[in-house]
Amino acid sequence: MTFVNGMMCKNYDEYLTATEKFQTPAQNFGFSSASGDLAIRINGMLPAKYDQDGRFVEYGNNSKNDWSAFIPRQQNPHVVNPPENYVSSANQRSASKNYPYYFTGNFENYRNKTIIEKLKTGSDFTAQDMQKMQMSSFSPKAKEFVSVIPTDCRQMGSASGINWYDKLKEWSFEYLKDKTEPVFFEIYMKHLRMNTFDEIYSKLDEVAIPIPKDWVLYKNILNDPLNEIFNIKKTSTIENADNIQKLAFFKSIREIDSLMTAWKNLNWGNYNPLHIYHPTRIPALSANNLAADGCPDAINAKGNSFGPSWRMIVHQKKPVEAYGVYPGGQSGNPFSPYYKNMVNDWVEGKYHVLHQNITMEELSKKQVKKVVASPNKVKS
Template sequence: MNRTKNVLAIILFVLGVLALALIIFIQTLRPDYKGKKQLKGISESVSVYFDTYGIPHIYASNELDAIRALGYVHAQDRLWQMELLRRIGTGGLSEVFGEDMVETDKFFLSLGIGDASARAVSALDKNSEANQLAEAYLDGVNQFIEKGPTPVEFYLTGLQKQSFQIKDIYNTVGYMAFSFAMAHKTDPLLTNIKDKLGMPYLVDLEVGVDADTEWIKNFKAKSSDSIQNRVVALLENSLKNLPFPQFIGSNSWVIAPQKTKNGKVILANDPHIGFAQPSVWYEAHISTPTYEKYGYHMAGIPFPLLAHDRTLAYGITMFENDDVDFYYEETHPSDSTLYKTNEGWEKYETFNKTIKVKDGEDITFTFKKSKHGPILNGIADQVKGERPIAMSWIYTQGGNKVLEAIHGLSHAKNIKDFQAALPNIHAPGLNIMYGDAKGNVAWWATAKLYQLPNSTNTKFIMDGASGEQEILRYLDFEENPQAINPPWNYVYSANNQPDSIAGMLYPGYYLPENRAKRIVKLLEPRNDWDMAATQNMMLDVTSSEDAGIVMDLVKTMDIALLSQEKIEVLELLRHWDGSYPLKSVEGTIYNRWVYFFLRNTLEDELGEEMFQQILATHMIKRSIAPLAAKTASVWWDNIFTKDKVETKADIVRLAFDEAIASLKEDLGEDNIQWTWDKVHTLEHGHPIGQVALLRRFFNVGPFPVIGAREVINNMGFPYDNSRFYKVSSGPSTRRIVDFSDIENSRSILPTGQSGNPFSPHYEDQAEMYINGEFRKMMMNELEIKKTSENLLIFQPTKRKESKN
């Protein structure tokens, strides 16, 4: 008996020691939000006050010291995110996650992001302020890598920490630029549909520009005042497992003083990005005697992409211009090293790249490149065939001054300075939204736009051999879409089609007019906008289109063929206003109906693979309303029913029956229980959270969530066979800057400021975000110092006394 007690005591003691050791280990992994640390390179002490939500307010005697401290605190909260983000564009994911990411690494290596970064670094003025500040920021990051605790993800993956260099900034921006593009998902697919089915099928999908749509209006004051389907498969497979979210869309509007209650500008911005944990933005407030900015930073980038101070504010949305083109190349019939151009035969460039694979052998692969770009054939096993397809991407061509651009935006003192920095943004295409304390409001579409021959349609794979579909010229920045202080007293962007300012349309993959129409409808009639009204508008969940789409479908139904139960469901939909609160039954029925409507309309002609591919494009969002409104279409007939030609009524009724049956199967017989909260949920996934045992520790959620696709509170989800709507993208922050009360401007993050799961700020904003709450973006120094419980002081390293 005593022996048993002794054994139990020993076991309990060992378990206690292990538990204590684990607690101590976890404590060492937490970010340090208080205390004193030495930081090499600073001239005087830097004080970092962390507010209630873990946002650093950095006070320093000069900007170099401040941004060095920013690099350190940014890294202690987001080093793992920084590490992944710099790796994507240069093919470094297999080293972390193993062979499953080899195809993704091959694709990104072939794009040439790393090579473009090297060229940009070599051309960078090393003595410029932008470079000196960037190097100071990276020095702060690297000092954390050297001295700070190793994030738990590095232990779990076995990855060793490595220092950051200036090229990593460009590599990160390169991935961001590519994730904005939609052509890689769309052009090969549209070409395949055209070749397989013919142009009438594309005409009925409304892939062209609709002259009646809600366009963004320009304003400038006068001076006086098949193989291609395998290519789609390659791109889909390469991007689907990325451990970092892609950029999707966005809303922003800036209201001039004439339309605000207090006579001052209000800027609202909510960039739409794929949800993940940690969330994309890292907030930081820097204050020095000569510089102050409250900004939103991407991991590893020293200057904010969204920011404000007491003088001006700016935000972004995605322009959605077409900066990726595909070309068919013609290889010499007897010499595979040559391809045809309008000036004769030229030699393909050949590149050899090596991918490091976790728990496996290094993989070396070879790809070719024409003057247009990398040849996608051969990059992945499934892309084969004799007709080479090259991918041309504006980001990797010409000069790259993105570092100078974002430095210029964050250091502008007025609208003139701000505008001067914009032409340096060549890619990705961004809508830059601007407002200032003097009452100016502005929108600029920034990108290096170009003109092709009039007969060229960039939404299809073009002919690379003839020379007849090459770029004719690059547009001057003055020809880009823009509006500065327009007489209607606001500017906005919802990723919709911009009007022309250069006598030409700008090819792109613009989102449907749904959000744009709603924004204009809400902004136009009011001249008393304030903070509260703007917050309510950002949370608006009413679609400008969905109720109309429902009516186009409902009026197709023959009531005489329906049961009383189904008639009651249709009656619910007839009175729906298109809104998506949590208890909406109509929204659930509508989205289920639309999915089956699209499937029964398109899948028989496209096949399952191409149908899933088209569902992942912006194009399908633009096609739903036109398809629902059409009475005649080549798509209605089911090609597999040889003895019958289906009509729209047949397709709509079949889709409705399937939707009702599936809802009963998933949610029960009582349609009152088919509420939106049961099917529309948001979970913020961490890369490590894909492991089932670690999901609850690393992931945040899931939460039922209001909103839907293409409403202002845009909670996007894929249509797929799951029949549920797991939100994949949405507002990466909701942010409102009010120049009538700048120190009480408002914001929120989807989860929390920190990416460290042991930090109290890992998910402390998650429920606030779901509930539509906002918090203050603090700028008042006295208030910050009075309310902050945590103060971290960076001190200069002590100089060793010289011996006499």
């Protein structure tokens, strides 16, 4: 009832009261009103942890490791009517280093920057502008890593090296389904990680060790190119970031040239197709091998088996203007034409009008089917 109660409120104070009983799972609650108020907060019960608590496995039979208190709800990370006149969240860090409570987690480091940049530089957004923003396949990570590729890489692999180097430098950094640049870049990143973190990859069969995040790799290339992490242990020479990038680029040329020969039409859409699995994994109930724009670092955060499951835009004017689309349909019956009829619309970014404040008379004009329930009278 938390969400229902929250949507029935007339102002932010009523909204806080209506949603304060929500406990778990803690998640971002966004708020906007027709009067122009904006807010976002992490709503839920958050344990008050001591420094570094939760980073590693702890003994369950030691009461010291129990949660002893929770962060007061009013101190949960939140912001109300910020001077920027917008709020946003894409699973990035929720609070600054000055936040009085220790917290840890797996935070997003790229697509939130794209969102903030678009909101900061734009103005007078229409619902259609927001649709374009939600479908953005721009990767700031790709832009960062391509900017530091050594110019010497252009001479590798003769004509092929020149071709791929120039393609990357001219690339818009958008993961579009009909482009090959995203394919080359992903192959390049794979070799860059494996050559840099060779010590970790060699141990993965023995112990689960997390591979450092790509933003950590980028910062080391940029600020600490002589870091020992770039040295490949099994070679007699001492490699640095420049050597590792060149090696990764050379290996990428060989790999993609081989793929281009084997595939009739290599592009991002068929190299990394999207699969929307049914919980049973039955192919007939799923939507598989979809060619789609996007990548995990873009606002259109599409992966091999995931993506933005619900796109919605609401313009709080009178009457309300709202649009939405999701990768499925409005029927749970696999034999119904409405079981997954919106999947292609979701892939292509075709939004549907979400009808608001509609009267019974208006609703009857838009009906698809009509079911009349006439229970038999019980004879006394």
